[in-house]
Amino acid sequence: MYINFWYPAEWSEKLTDQPVKARMLGQDFVLFRDSNGNAHCLSDTCVHRGGSLAAGKLVNGCVQCPYHGWQFDGHGVCQRIPSLGPDARIPGRARVDSYPVEEHYGIVFAFLGDLPADERPPIMGIPEYGQPGWRATSQERWAECDYRRQVENALDPAHNEFVHPTHGFSGSRDDYRVPELTIEEDQWSSGFLTTYYAPPLKDEKMKAASGRSEDAVIEAGSHHFGPSVIRTKIHPTAEVFIHQHAYKLPVDEAHVRTFLIQTRNFLPDEGSDARFRERNNVVADQDAEVLAELHPFFSPETNTHEFMLPADQAVVRYREKLSEWQARGWRIDVDAVNEQRGRAAFAIPSPARREKPGGWVIDTVPLMRGAAAAEDAAEAAG
Numbered sequence: 403m404y405i406n407f408w409y410p411a412e413w414s415e416k417l418t419d420q421p422v423k424a425r426m427l428g429q430d431f432v433l434f435r436d437s438n439g440n441a442h443c444l445s446d447t448c449v450h451r452g453g454s455l456a457a458g459k460l461v462n463g464c465v466q467c468p469y470h471g472w473q474f475d476g477h478g479v480c481q482r483i484p485s486l487g488p489d490a491r492i493p494g495r496a497r498v499d500s501y502p503v504e505e506h507y508g509i510v511f512a513f514l515g516d517l518p519a520d521e522r523p524p525i526m527g528i529p530e531y532g533q534p535g536w537r538a539t540s541q542e543r544w545a546e547c548d549y550r551r552q553v554e555n556a557l558d559p560a561h562n563e564f565v566h567p568t569h570g571f572s573g574s575r576d577d578y579r580v581p582e583l584t585i586e587e588d589q590w591s592s593g594f595l596t597t598y599y600a601p602p603l604k605d606e607k608m609k610a611a612s613g614r615s616e617d618a619v620i621e622a623g624s625h626h627f628g629p630s631v632i633r634t635k636i637h638p639t640a641e642v643f644i645h646q647h648a649y650k651l652p653v654d655e656a657h658v659r660t661f662l663i664q665t666r667n668f669l670p671d672e673g674s675d676a677r678f679r680e681r682n683n684v685v686a687d688q689d690a691e692v693l694a695e696l697h698p699f700f701s702p703e704t705n706t707h708e709f710m711l712p713a714d715q716a717v718v719r720y721r722e723k724l725s726e727w728q729a730r731g732w733r734i735d736v737d738a739v740n741e742q743r744g745r746a747a748f749a750i751p752s753p754a755r756r757e758k759p760g761g762w763v764i765d766t767v768p769l770m771r772g773a774a775a776a777e778d779a780a781e782a783a784g
């Protein structure tokens with residue numbers, strides 16, 4: 403799991419008049435709206451005696467710890483310590499980490515890291531969202547799975563033929579093969595669009611709306627954005643598009659919550675939403691069944707114990723991207739965190755820690771030593 407990316411923390415509509423707990427990257431956070439309706443994300447651990455702020459309540463736009471009533475504002479700064487009396491000066495160390503928040507597409511996104519604004523990777527956008535001719539639906543999935551295994555599944559064009567009976571011919575055609583992939587990439591993403599030979603649609607309404615009634619070559623493919631976001635494009639014909647935007651939240655190393663926004667430019671009526679959601683669940687269940695049995699459970703640390711083919715090159719490229727982010731020192735040392743479970747509380751470093759490195763009560767989460775950090779150390783050692 404990696405710091406310094408935007409993660410989907412919660413659906414916007416879930417933040418009302420109570421603090422909400424969110425577990426992300428194996429750590430706990432509290433989400434709430436201040437008096438102006440602005441969403442905030444703070445580290446959940448109260449710096450007094452470790453109360454869970456999410457178990458408290460909202461008072462004067464602050465979240466109030468349930469244990470001794472300290473009140474923290476949206477910047478994580480303590481505004482009131484009741485036991486000191488009404489006129490007390492609040493010590494500067496009475497603060498918790500606060501993370502940048504943005505709301506898009508009905509999702510509250512939190513930037514879990516300490517990069518300054520101009521260095522942050524962007525949130526993957528949905529250009530067609532809200533545009534005329536497009537309809538968007540939301541749905542959620544939960545899985546006991548390594549999020550990387552799910553991303554790799556999406557970047558794998560050879561599984562559809564065997565895992566999804568409606569995407570191909572289940573290996574029954576002699577002329578089946580995966581076309582050569584062209585990987586498209588930029589600093590934060592990589593992936594491909596390719597072609598699949600697919601059987602006719604079974605759903606009569608979709609068949610009629612898409613205009614595709616025979617076996618056909620369809621264009622489809624996926625790109626990852628950062629470690630845990632996927633955009634999949636499915637173009638059943640040259641005019642009919644389905645785009646899936648899976649904002650995956652690594653709840654911890656073994657659980658994934660997916661916030662899925664799907665856009666389509668056909669069957670624009672609300673009444674058709676349910677059949678798309680249902681269809682997505684059927685396909686996701688087919689993937690989940692296979693992913694649940696993978697050995698090992700976690701995506702391997704090297705490619706040497708898997709036999710990679712040209713169709714796996716998007717998976718390989720994704721793993722290389724993860725290594726690059728690890729080399730920047732952004733990967734959480736999950737083993738070190740787990741060794742301290744129940745004995746130490748950690749916080750993901752927030753941008754304020756860069757501006758003011760001293761005086762924080764809670765330690766930052768252990769990070770794996772990146773190659774960049776190792777090079778710096780070697781240089782410093784001369």
Ligand code: FES
Pocket residue numbers: 448449450451452453467468469470471472
């Ligand atoms: S533990 Fe939060 S106020 Fe004491």
Ligand SMILES: [Fe+2]
Pocket residue numbers: 555556561562565566685689
């Ligand atoms: Fe799949």
